[in-house]
Amino acid sequence: MLGQWQLDRREAALEEINRVVSNYDEDPVAYVEARNLFAEGDSSDEWTVVELRGEYLADDSLLARNRGHGGQVGYEQLVPFRDATTGDVVIVSRGWLPTSSADGSVPAFNPEPPEGDVEVTARLKPGEPEIDRGAPQGQLASIDLAEYQGQVSYTVVQGAYARMAEESPAPAEAPHQLARPSLDEGPHLSYSMQWVAFGLLSFVGWGYAARVHRRNLDLEEHHDAEGTSEDWRSADPRLEKLQRARRAKEVRRRQKGRYSDEDAEDEWVDSRLMPR
Secondary structure (H helix, E strand, C coil): CHHHHHHHHHHHHHHHHHHHHHHCCCCCEEHHHHHHHHHHCCHHHCCCEEEEEEEECHHHCEEEEEEEECCEEEEEEEEEEEECCCCCEEEEEEEEEEECCCCCCCECCCCCCCCCCEEEEEEEEECCCCCCCCCCCCEECCCCHHHHHCCCCCCCCCCEEEEEEEEECCCCCCCECCCCCCCCCCCHHHHHHHHHHHHHHHHHHHHHHHHHHHHHHHHHHHHHHHCCCCCHHHHCHHHHHHHHHHHHHHHHHHHHCCCCHHHHHHHHHHHHHCCC
């Protein structure tokens, strides 16, 4: 079961890699052509490159908290963007902001987006699910577009948001751009093979142990029937070796003159490894 779980994780990683390869570096399409993609938010359209033209609604910007980037945790700056052609309002993630060293509950800086007419090149990202974790005023626990909708008075596109790649005019200060997604599928295949091998070895080990146990029982029954139950144990060299080791331990115990916890443990193990 764990091997299959690792294979499922590998399959999900390969699907993500295929989406990146198919969409990430394609030529941008106008938002009006990708409008339905943003409404639906299908995972197969993730990373589709889109061009928007319009204006930021900076007064309604929010921060998505606990966002990783370069091994650090910070925020993503989210700003509604009204497309001039369709009038749709799309949430744009302008990038990543580090956490303030003085106050971990706020970013180190939070730059304003450009004012007026702006052209944005961005990549489509499906909206994220709601998570059971609160957030301070002005922040979101995840990029949950339904929750964003509840905090503004106009309609926000619900299926997907846009992760910014470029904007013009370029501001003097902007968030850090998020890194390109990795094309590494991870160690899931090797882990799955390890679990399969472990499972097979477990079956082999249990089968061998059961076989030895059954053989010993058969021998004991046979010699009991012939009245030679004390002699059969010496027929198996492995049992004879265990007997010698047990006698040696008993001699060491007598030499010590005391019976320790370790001796008790050894006696318990021996009693279960070797028939009496």
